[in-house]
Amino acid sequence: xxxxAASSALKEAQLQRVDAIYIGVMNVEEFVGDSNFAALLTDTxxxxxxxxxxxxxxSSTGAGVFETAFYAxxxxxxxxxxxxAGEKMxxxxxxxxxxxxxxxxDRSERRYxxxxxxxxxxxxxxxxxxxxxxxxxxxxILAQVAIKNHANGxxxxxxxxxxxxxKDDYLKSQMxxxxxxxxxxxxxxxxxxxxxxxxxxxxxxxxxxxxxxxxSAVRHRTSFTSFNSTKxxxxxxxxxAQLNPSDIQFAEVHDAFTPFEIIxxxxxxxxxxxxxxxxxxxxxxxxxxxxxxxxSGGLKARGHPVGASGLAQLVEIVYQLRGEAGTERQLExxxxxxxxxxxxLGNNNLVTILERTDGKRILKAxxxxxxxxxxxxxxxxxxxxxxxxxxxxRN
Amino acid sequence: xxxxAASSALKEAQLQRVDAIYIGVMNVEEFVGDSNFAALLTDTxxxxxxxxxxxxxxSSTGAGVFETAFYAxxxxxxxxxxxxAGEKMxxxxxxxxxxxxxxxxDRSERRYxxxxxxxxxxxxxxxxxxxxxxxxxxxxILAQVAIKNHANGxxxxxxxxxxxxxKDDYLKSQMxxxxxxxxxxxxxxxxxxxxxxxxxxxxxxxxxxxxxxxxSAVRHRTSFTSFNSTKxxxxxxxxxAQLNPSDIQFAEVHDAFTPFEIIxxxxxxxxxxxxxxxxxxxxxxxxxxxxxxxxSGGLKARGHPVGASGLAQLVEIVYQLRGEAGTERQLExxxxxxxxxxxxLGNNNLVTILERTDGKRILKAxxxxxxxxxxxxxxxxxxxxxxxxxxxxRN
Numbered sequence: 001x002x003x004x005a006a007s008s009a010l011k012e013a014q015l016q017r018v019d020a021i022y023i024g025v026m027n028v029e030e031f032v033g034d035s036n037f038a039a040l041l042t043d044t045x046x047x048x049x050x051x052x053x054x055x056x057x058x059s060s061t062g063a064g065v066f067e068t069a070f071y072a073x074x075x076x077x078x079x080x081x082x083x084x085a086g087e088k089m090x091x092x093x094x095x096x097x098x099x100x101x102x103x104x105x106d107r108s109e110r111r112y113x114x115x116x117x118x119x120x121x122x123x124x125x126x127x128x129x130x131x132x133x134x135x136x137x138x139x140x141i142l143a144q145v146a147i148k149n150h151a152n153g154x155x156x157x158x159x160x161x162x163x164x165x166x167k168d169d170y171l172k173s174q175m176x177x178x179x180x181x182x183x184x185x186x187x188x189x190x191x192x193x194x195x196x197x198x199x200x201x202x203x204x205x206x207x208x209x210x211x212x213x214x215x216s217a218v219r220h221r222t223s224f225t226s227f228n229s230t231k232x233x234x235x236x237x238x239x240x241a242q243l244n245p246s247d248i249q250f251a252e253v254h255d256a257f258t259p260f261e262i263i264x265x266x267x268x269x270x271x272x273x274x275x276x277x278x279x280x281x282x283x284x285x286x287x288x289x290x291x292x293x294x295x296s297g298g299l300k301a302r303g304h305p306v307g308a309s310g311l312a313q314l315v316e317i318v319y320q321l322r323g324e325a326g327t328e329r330q331l332e333x334x335x336x337x338x339x340x341x342x343x344x345l346g347n348n349n350l351v352t353i354l355e356r357t358d359g360k361r362i363l364k365a366x367x368x369x370x371x372x373x374x375x376x377x378x379x380x381x382x383x384x385x386x387x388x389x390x391x392x393x394r395n
Numbered sequence: 396x397x398x399x400a401a402s403s404a405l406k407e408a409q410l411q412r413v414d415a416i417y418i419g420v421m422n423v424e425e426f427v428g429d430s431n432f433a434a435l436l437t438d439t440x441x442x443x444x445x446x447x448x449x450x451x452x453x454s455s456t457g458a459g460v461f462e463t464a465f466y467a468x469x470x471x472x473x474x475x476x477x478x479x480a481g482e483k484m485x486x487x488x489x490x491x492x493x494x495x496x497x498x499x500x501d502r503s504e505r506r507y508x509x510x511x512x513x514x515x516x517x518x519x520x521x522x523x524x525x526x527x528x529x530x531x532x533x534x535x536i537l538a539q540v541a542i543k544n545h546a547n548g549x550x551x552x553x554x555x556x557x558x559x560x561x562k563d564d565y566l567k568s569q570m571x572x573x574x575x576x577x578x579x580x581x582x583x584x585x586x587x588x589x590x591x592x593x594x595x596x597x598x599x600x601x602x603x604x605x606x607x608x609x610x611s612a613v614r615h616r617t618s619f620t621s622f623n624s625t626k627x628x629x630x631x632x633x634x635x636a637q638l639n640p641s642d643i644q645f646a647e648v649h650d651a652f653t654p655f656e657i658i659x660x661x662x663x664x665x666x667x668x669x670x671x672x673x674x675x676x677x678x679x680x681x682x683x684x685x686x687x688x689x690x691s692g693g694l695k696a697r698g699h700p701v702g703a704s705g706l707a708q709l710v711e712i713v714y715q716l717r718g719e720a721g722t723e724r725q726l727e728x729x730x731x732x733x734x735x736x737x738x739x740l741g742n743n744n745l746v747t748i749l750e751r752t753d754g755k756r757i758l759k760a761x762x763x764x765x766x767x768x769x770x771x772x773x774x775x776x777x778x779x780x781x782x783x784x785x786x787x788x789r790n
Contacts, residue, residue: 020606029424029498036453036499036611039743043611049627051606052743053459056449058431064448068463074470103424104431211415211446216431216438232444348434348447 002086002192003044009082009194018196019078021045021052024065024085026307030100032088041084057211058104059256060343061085062193062310063350067209073197080199085312086192087305097188101306104344106217117185119218119345120257121177126224127259128179131274138179141277143170145258146183146300148280152287153297155328158312160189160303184258186298191305193312201357204321207336208241208353210234218345225274227346230267237338237351238269245269248353249333250291250320252313254342255298264340265293268351292331295320310341310350317354397481397587398439404477404589413591414473416440416447419460419480421702425495427483436479452606453499454651455738456480457588457705458745462604468592475594480707481587482700492583496701499739501612512580514613514740515652516572521619522654523574526669533574536672538565540653541578541695543675547682548692550723553707555584555698579653581693586700588707596752599716602731603636603748605629613740620669622741625662632733632746633664640664643748644728645686645715647708649737650693659735660688663746687726690715705736705745712749 002023010016023038034040038052057064062085069083089097102115109119128138146165153159165183173182197206212232215221221228238244245268253268255261262276270291271279279285285293296302296316299309317337319325325334335356342349397418405411418433429435433447452459457480464478484492497510504514523533541560548554560578568577592601607627610616616623633639640663648663650656657671665686666674674680680688691697691711694704712732714720720729730751737744 027424027430029422030430034498034502035422035425035495036739036743038452039608039739040501040611042608043615043742048608048610048742049623050608051628052452052608053463053606054451055463056451057433057447068448068450068467071470071472072463072466074472075466077466077469100430103429106435107429211448213434213437213443213445213447215443216435228444233446344431344434347438347443348431 001088001190002041002084002194005086005192005194006045006082006084009084009196013080013196013198015080015196017047018050018080018082020072021047021050021082021084022065022069022072023052023054024056024061024083024307024311025054026056026058026061026087027100027103028087031092056307057348057350058343059306060254060310060341060348060350061307062312063314063339063341063352064211064310064343064348066195066311066314066352067211067350069197070206070209073199076199078199081197082194083197083311084192084194085308085310087307088190089188089305090190094188109217109219116345117177117180117257120259121180123224123263124179124257124259127263130225131277133277135179141262141280142179142184142258143167144280145255145261146170148286149255149294149298149300152295152329153301155326156297156302159297159301160187160191161297161301180257186256186300186304189303189305191303191308191312193308193315195311195315195318203357204318205355205357206352207355208237208239208243208351210236210238210240210351212236212349214347216347226263226267227342227349229346229349230264230340230342230351233349233351234268234340237353241353241355243336243353247336248291248338249336250295250331251293251338251340252296252298252316253293253340254309255294255300256304256342258300260342261293261298268338268340287329287331295325295329295331310339313339313341314352314354321354321356396483396585397436397479397589400481400587400589401440401477401479404479404591408475408591408593410475410591412442413445413475413477415467416442416445416477416479417460417464417467418447418449419451419456419478419702419706420449421451421453421456421482422495422498423482426487451702452743452745453738454701455649455705455736455743455745456702457707458709458734458736458747459606459705459738459743461590461706461709461747462606462745464592465601465604468594471594473594476592478590478592478706479587480589480703480705482702483585484583484700485585489583504612504614511740512572512575512652515654516575518619518658519574519652519654522658525620526672528672530574536657536675537574537579537653538562539675540650540656541565543681544650544689544693544695547690547724548696550721551692551697554692554696555582555586556692556696575652581651581695581699584698584700586698586703586707588703588710590706590710590713598752599713600750600752601747602750603632603634603638603746605631605633605635605746607631607744609742611742621658622662622737622744624741624744625659625735625737625746628744628746629663629735632748636748636750638731638748642731643686643733644731645690645726646688646733646735647691647693647711648688648735649704650689650695651699651737653695655737656688656693663733663735682724682726690720690724690726705734708734708736709747709749716749716751
């Protein structure tokens with residue numbers, strides 16, 4: 001699966017060989033029982049010899065490996081680099097997969113039985129409390145995230161689930177951890193994504209990357225309805241790109257659980273705290289809205305092969321920037337796109353901004369709202385014009 | 396343990412904060428049962444917020460994470476970066492540790508019962524066959540590697556084993572896989588090492604890094620008595636540093652198994668193929684020899700906490716270059732040192748060359764013997780003068 005994605009990327013980039021391979025897998029050791037995976041995969045690609053490094057930042061691994069490869073190219077030591085991410089999960093029982101994924105949670109909280117859906121459910125409850133949403137209203141907005149992303153995924157032939165769901169389907173779906181139902185949770189997915197980064201000029205460039213961590217224990221944080229790691233990562237990405245949140249035309253936002261999409265759109269500065277659900281309700285984030293969120297279908301419908309998801313988001317953005325997302329999904333305004341990926345329960349997050357180099361920059365006048373613009377960032381890597389950017393996601 | 400190493404590094408570097416943390420662990424998932432480890436460790440250091448990424452290249456992880464951090468600094472996007480590597484292994488049974496480590500071996504060979512010591516034993520046998528060494532002679536030279544490295548480790552207060560061994564001790568030690576005895580195999584170790592990389596000018600610089608992979612299956616290789624991945628990595632490191640093998644004054648060579656040290660010194664170009672054992676016998680590689688190999692005691696005596704070993708080698712080189720290795724171990728000629736780290740059974744190897752910036756370069760006239768000198772490498776990162784470089788290795 002990863003070899004298939006890589007081969008297509010190299011073929012599209014018209015490259016037989018690259019200077020290095022960066023491989024993102026979250027937990028191939030426990031999911032599959034292999035270690036030394038970077039070398040194994042490189043050999044599988046017929047590229048034995050090429051330097052190969054595995055990179056991991058929990059469920060944001062796909063974005064983390066992209067960042068790492070970006071610096072390698074930006075350093076001037078590499079010209080063409082293959083970034084390859086994937087995860088194989090569906091062969092295991094849900095119980096085993098849940099146990100493995102729970103190892104990303106702080107040990108002291110894990111000991112009390114915390115799982116990812118349980119913690120996400122607490123976040124959703126707290127959000128409703130903090131912003132005075134009645135339970136029925138909360139259910140309704142979470143349903144709207146799921147319905148929207150399934151509608152987008154229906155149009156994406158790389159999506160794991162290509163089915164439209166209704167409010168009724170949502171309400172009938174199994175309760176996982178109140179208020180989160182099955183349709184609030186991203187599925188268990190096998191998937192791979194690949195991209196070639198190059199130092200040569202191309203029509204798409206990496207204009208901003210931000211990365212930040214947070215406390216391991218959720219209870220040590222100052223807020224449960226906002227992720228500091230997203231805010232800090234966004235701050236850095238906007239500063240590097242010298243862009244405002246209002247310059248972003250569309251985004252892939254980490255929706256492993258539906259409440260995370262709403263909170264994500266607030267943390268990224270698209271909407272004020274407690275206002276994300278209103279924008280959703282007003283249709284702003286629909287495929288044909290003012291600021292489409294998760295045009296790919298998101299983790300919810302496209303699927304969530306943990307180590308691959310962050311890179312699959314970037315692949316989607318490249319498709320949109322190139323105008324190759326297909327007539328039904330292609331966005332009209334697609335010069336600047338943002339990807340937001342959450343590692344663990346929001347403690348190793350990345351924000352990445354890609355931009356068309358030939359698109360007009362719609363910079364708002366005035367200050368960068370996320371703080372002082374920094375000049376120490378000098379984006380130099382651009383995505384290969386004919387690179388792949390190819391994603392396989394299947395169940 | 397990793398936090399202790401990191402704290403000392405930051406203290407010595409007089410830094411409260413860094414721009415990013417790169418963390419090397421080979422298999423924390425299976426050894427310890429934690430994932431999302433980069434964020435966890437960053438929080439443990441009191442540095443929640445700082446971007447943190449885990450890097451892995453099997454048993455060369457310590458060198459792989461150093462390479463990755465080097466590119467991040469060299470890109471101009473980072474000023475100070477903490478590189479931190481470690482592994483916790485001794486709490487598990489030897490059987491379980493062996494099973495986990497065997498996952499780095501090609502699946503088809505693992506299925507036939509191949510373990511790391513068994514494969515290394517085959518390499519040793521093949522070496523003896525190829526270079527006409529009688530079995531007694533083979534035993535003798537392997538013993539000499541173990542005796543030399545234990546003698547060096549005896550003088551290193553970071554070493555796991557500070558005991559001198561004799562030929563008699565060696566011969567009495569348990570047979571693991573003929574001809575390899577217990578004293579031919581690096582031990583199971585808990586350990587951590589840390590280093591700060593900076594873009595500021597310092598007296599020590601990274602002059603060369605080379606990295607290469609090889610086939611996953613050992614049987615697919617063209618030679619069993621030489622590692623292509625070492626040769627290619629060395630080629631790249633020498634080209635980047637514009638140095639010859641004969642310019643290297645001392646080296647840490649991956650001696651997870653004693654025959655690997657002999658083969659390593661040949662693959663690195665210090666001695667011709669089949670001649671490494673002669674140099675060893677002549678005392679060339681002793682602490683007071685012409686080309687000291689493993690002044691730290693090597694993986695054999697200093698210990699082999701798999702993910703940390705590659706970085707611990709570099710820490711040793713920094714100590715030597717700074718003249719801080721202690722009166723008994725300090726080398727007289729210590730301006731240019733090389734570290735060689737093997738990932739898996741020789742399929743993800745790295746070679747790193749560090750150099751004093753104020754030392755005179757003893758460049759030999761003429762061509763770089765490992766092939767054409769390359770000019771595309773521009774080393775720009777230098778090791779922080781007051782950085783740590785600190786290693787804890789204990790049992």
